[in-house]
Amino acid sequence: MGDGYMSTSGSAVGDATYTLVDAEESEAPAVFFCTKCRLPLGDSLSWAGSDEERNHILLRTVSNNVSLSKDPVFAGEYRKMGCVIRVLLCVGCSSQVGIMYVSTPMELDHRRSLYSMDVGKIDSYVVGSSSQQRAMQSSEKSPVTIEYRDSVQQQLSEVKALAVAIGQRLSEIENELQTKSVQL
Numbered sequence: 242m243g244d245g246y247m248s249t250s251g252s253a254v255g256d257a258t259y260t261l262v263d264a265e266e267s268e269a270p271a272v273f274f275c276t277k278c279r280l281p282l283g284d285s286l287s288w289a290g291s292d293e294e295r296n297h298i299l300l301r302t303v304s305n306n307v308s309l310s311k312d313p314v315f316a317g318e319y320r321k322m323g324c325v326i327r328v329l330l331c332v333g334c335s336s337q338v339g340i341m342y343v344s345t346p347m348e349l350d351h352r353r354s355l356y357s358m359d360v361g362k363i364d365s366y367v368v369g370s371s372s373q374q375r376a377m378q379s380s381e382k383s384p385v386t387i388e389y390r391d392s393v394q395q396q397l398s399e400v401k402a403l404a405v406a407i408g409q410r411l412s413e414i415e416n417e418l419q420t421k422s423v424q425l
Contacts, residue, residue: 268285268367269367269368269369270284270285270286270367270368271284271285271365271366271367271368272284272285272365272366272368273285273298273300273358273363273364273365274363274364274365274366275306275331275333275334275336275338275362275363275364276361276362276363276364277331277333277334277336278331278333278334278336278385279333279364279385280304280306280331280332280333280334280385281304281306282303282304282306282307282331282338282358282363283300283302283303283304283307283356283358285365287300287301287302287303288300288301289301289355290351290355292352292357295357295359296359296360296361297339297340297357297358297359297360298357298358298360298363299352299355299356299357299358300355300356300358301355301356302356303329303356303358305332306331306332306333307329307330307331307332307338307356308329308330308332309327309328309329309330309341310327310328310329310330312327313325313326313327313343313344314326314327314328319340322345322346322349323345323346324342324343324344324345324346324349325342325343325344325345326340326341326342326343327340327341327343328340329341329356329357329358333385334385336362337359337362338358338359338362338363339356339357339358339359339362339363340357340359341354341355341356341357342354342355342357
């Protein structure tokens with residue numbers, strides 16, 4: 242995805258130059274998801290650019306499913322660059338999904354206060370894309386909400402309790418069979 246969303250072609254008529262936008266070629270907005278828990282993290286409507294060297298996309302805003310680390314980081318490669326960053330975390334699974342530049346040298350000022358999302362840690366869905374929509378419907382992965390997670394944990398607890406009860410009953414039956422076989 243580039244800095245623009247529309248494919249254009251220019252033409253000149255007389256002294257005037259105009260730009261045509263082909264509706265079929267313009268890209269629809271994309272939604273970016275956490276690869277682990279599938280929570281939406283942001284969308285292309287807040288696109289600010291890309292950092293191909295680091296394999297990051299830059300967004301002006303993100304969803305409430307992204308949190309900033311409490312403490313700034315000034316270490317490793319960022320220290321060499323002269324940058325102070327904060328880590329971006331997915332609220333759903335606590336995985337690191339990117340960084341935010343808090344302080345930068347002058348040549349990196351354009352990245353400051355932008356959400357720099359690691360492309361390897363996010364998936365995307367283009368709105369209105371039927372092929373991606375079918376793939377998401379058939380995929381085993383789906384967004385996990387807190388309510389869904391609580392429901393699954395409750396069901397697992399019930400299954401565990403049932404398995405323990407069945408195990409105890411089976412043990413009782415085995416003991417009864419052993420005492421009957423000894424009496425015979």
